[in-house]
Amino acid sequence: MKRVTGIGGIFFKAQDPAKLRTWYQEHLGITPEEHGAANFEWRELENPERIARTVWSLFPEDTRYFDPSDKPFMINYRVADLDALLEQLRREGVQVVAVESILVVIGITTSTLILKMKTLKQQE
Numbered sequence: 004m005k006r007v008t009g010i011g012g013i014f015f016k017a018q019d020p021a022k023l024r025t026w027y028q029e030h031l032g033i034t035p036e037e038h039g040a041a042n043f044e045w046r047e048l049e050n051p052e053r054i055a056r057t058v059w060s061l062f063p064e065d066t067r068y069f070d071p072s073d074k075p076f077m078i079n080y081r082v083a084d085l086d087a088l089l090e091q092l093r094r095e096g097v098q099v100v101a102v103e104s105i106l107v108v109i110g111i112t113t114s115t116l117i118l119k120m121k122t123l124k125q126q127e
Contacts, residue, residue: 006088011079012058016069020061033059055081071100 027033040060
């Protein structure tokens with residue numbers, strides 16, 4: 004089973020998101036859209052007529068969006084079959100804490116996974 008097919012988004016916390024967003028725009032050319040996130044568009048290798056995107060976004064350091072994680076970043080993975088992946092992860096001893104499935108419409112529908120999970124340490 005193909006598990007992860009790509010990166011759907013990269014999100015991280017900042018003390019001053021607006022200031023950092025400006026720095027990235029000035030020095031790296033990452034230009035945010037109205038909502039503050041930048042979209043990097045690309046085409047899928049196996050389906051080149053389909054346009055996909057990877058989202059890059061900054062959040063305030065006190066955001067609750069990353070919960071239950073206390074980490075300052077979050078990576079969203081694109082997956083081909085969310086239900087099959089969750090079933091496989093559970094069989095492998097991964098405790099799934101929360102799952103949000105987002106439907107993105109770009110001419111055709113694709114799905115992106117936000118999977119918040121923690122791995123249980125194996126007892127030896």
